[in-house]
Amino acid sequence: MVSRVIPVDPFDLVIFGATGDLARRKILPGLYRRFWAGQMPEGSRIIGAARTEQDADAWRASIRAAIEEFVAKSKHEAEVIDRFLACLDYVAIDVRGDGGWETLRDMMRQEVTQAFYFSVGPGLFGDLAERLHRYKIACETCRIVVEKPFGRDLDSAKALNATLAAHFDEQQIYRIDHYLGKETVQNLMAVRFANVLFEPLWNSQFIDHVQITVAEEVGVGGRGGYYDKSGAMRDMVQNHLMQLLCLTAMEPPSRFEPDAVRDEKLKVIRALDPLETHDIVRGQYRAGAEPSYLDDVEDPDSRTESFIALKVHVANWRWNGTPFYLRTGKRMKARTSEIVVQFKEPPHSIFEEDTGQRANMLSIRLQPDEGMDLRVTIKEPGPGGMRLVDVPLDMSFADALGPEAADVPDAYERLIMDVIRGNQTLFMRGDEVEAAWAWTDPVVAGWVDRGDRPMPYEPGSAGPEDALILLHRDGRRWREIG
Ligand code: NAD
Numbered sequence: 274m275v276s277r278v279i280p281v282d283p284f285d286l287v288i289f290g291a292t293g294d295l296a297r298r299k300i301l302p303g304l305y306r307r308f309w310a311g312q313m314p315e316g317s318r319i320i321g322a323a324r325t326e327q328d329a330d331a332w333r334a335s336i337r338a339a340i341e342e343f344v345a346k347s348k349h350e351a352e353v354i355d356r357f358l359a360c361l362d363y364v365a366i367d368v369r370g371d372g373g374w375e376t377l378r379d380m381m382r383q384e385v386t387q388a389f390y391f392s393v394g395p396g397l398f399g400d401l402a403e404r405l406h407r408y409k410i411a412c413e414t415c416r417i418v419v420e421k422p423f424g425r426d427l428d429s430a431k432a433l434n435a436t437l438a439a440h441f442d443e444q445q446i447y448r449i450d451h452y453l454g455k456e457t458v459q460n461l462m463a464v465r466f467a468n469v470l471f472e473p474l475w476n477s478q479f480i481d482h483v484q485i486t487v488a489e490e491v492g493v494g495g496r497g498g499y500y501d502k503s504g505a506m507r508d509m510v511q512n513h514l515m516q517l518l519c520l521t522a523m524e525p526p527s528r529f530e531p532d533a534v535r536d537e538k539l540k541v542i543r544a545l546d547p548l549e550t551h552d553i554v555r556g557q558y559r560a561g562a563e564p565s566y567l568d569d570v571e572d573p574d575s576r577t578e579s580f581i582a583l584k585v586h587v588a589n590w591r592w593n594g595t596p597f598y599l600r601t602g603k604r605m606k607a608r609t610s611e612i613v614v615q616f617k618e619p620p621h622s623i624f625e626e627d628t629g630q631r632a633n634m635l636s637i638r639l640q641p642d643e644g645m646d647l648r649v650t651i652k653e654p655g656p657g658g659m660r661l662v663d664v665p666l667d668m669s670f671a672d673a674l675g676p677e678a679a680d681v682p683d684a685y686e687r688l689i690m691d692v693i694r695g696n697q698t699l700f701m702r703g704d705e706v707e708a709a710w711a712w713t714d715p716v717v718a719g720w721v722d723r724g725d726r727p728m729p730y731e732p733g734s735a736g737p738e739d740a741l742i743l744l745h746r747d748g749r750r751w752r753e754i755g
Pocket of ligand 1: 289291292293294295324366367368369391392393394395397420422
């Protein structure tokens with residue numbers, strides 16, 4: 274099968290924070306993979322900018338090393354790597370200083386698409402935006418890409434939005450949530466809106482509940498300082514889990530266009546009931562001989578949660594009575610991200626030997642292996658009578674679409690190409706981010722005011738016991754992690 278790729282115009286992409294972890298691990302390796310696949314248009318350039326005083330060759334050498342470390346060996350072709358590195362340039366700039374900007378301005382071409390990736394801390398966004406204008410580097414049609422965290426509460430998110438709005442229109446701002454760049458997340462929209470099969474059933478009449486899990490095996494490790502000021506609610510729920518919830522719960526947009534999709538997501542966030550205390554379980558990995566959360570952060574009395582489970586109600590006609598259970602945590606049993614749509618059992622069973630639970634389930638896996646799986650009930654083969662069995666209708670991209678399709682692009686590379694194409698559908702709009710903080714803020718403020726301590730959980734487990742009880746008390750259970 275020949276894949277169809279929407280063409281991209283040549284571009285100048287400037288990456289601020291070009292020597293940082295994100296640039297080395299994700300952005301440049303992602304761009305290299307697109308180049309390797311022949312999807313970076315001829316004449317495009319990537320300009321690194323960071324404080325480090327070095328020349329372009331030194332930066333190219335570090336990116337060569339990053340490609341060798343973070344790109345699959347099957348794509349290491351010396352000649353292709355050399356051609357890719359030839360598209361790279363570098364300029365030393367301290368975002369808060371005044372050196373280097375004129376050099377950058379002279380490098381930029383006016384006739385190509387311009388994009389600026391703000392891969393630096395949000396504290397630098399204001400200076401960066403202001404200097405891009407002061408030095409007349411940013412053209413009217415340029416795009417900027419900003420990373421999470423987009424604020425730490427509603428006030429700071431509003432301030433960040435205002436800072437960016439002072440220099441750029443909303444149509445120029447691409448707020449990345451890399452979960453939206455996952456192939457299966459977009460497939461969730463295709464499954465829902467390009468088939469007649471699911472949408473009539475996609476409501477509280479047929480769906481018992483939805484589970485959204487993002488479990489990580491690693492602890493906070495070297496990021497303890499940043500993480501401890503944030504916690505699972507701010508670091509994961511407000512953005513990634515909220516986006517997954519929105520795509521699962523939203524009404525069909527009239528078109529697959531940026532604002533049509535984002536309007537529907539915003540309506541979901543605004544429809545969320547405020548969280549009740551008894552619908553929240555916070556945890557911290559602490560038990561056992563392993564290093565605990567408190568060893569990974571500076572504050573020995575930290576009350577920041579490394580795990581959270583929530584029961585969320587989307588208060589509208591479609592979802593009345595169908596809870597969404599969300600959970601995310603560090604140092605869990607396995608690295609898994611998935612959305613599980615648990616359908617209701619048939620209202621009446623006609624089969625005598627039908628003893629087990631017979632409810633369909635659609636699971637959308639984001640990691641480790643992207644894919645979808647629908648469980649259906651069939652007759653067990655053989656002469657043993659009408660015995661029923663649950664089987665997966667597993668959808669493998671490789672089986673259905675050929676091996677090429679199994680080579681799923683990384684979320685970052687897809688999103689960067691969308692920036693160049695000028696397609697904002699998979700990026701968060703400012704009002705969405707603010708609405709998500711408006712829902713999150715009172716909950717966080719509540720437990721900070723009360724000084725609530727998270728419950729301890731065993732590293733390598735599925736979280737605290739109370740997270741299991743959150744579902745047990747409703748007669749439900751979490752799907753196994755892993
Ligand atoms: P990092 O600390 O590894 O790198 C920061 C980069 O910014 C370096 O290139 C540094 O030279 C540059 N920098 C810092 N101060 C500067 C200044 N005054 N002028 C010019 N350049 C300056 O950080 P990172 O992990 O690469 O993260 C970058 C941004 O992306 C952060 O906002 C982070 O929250 C966000 N982010 C990172 C990840 C990740 O996996 N690393 C994931 C999601 C979001």
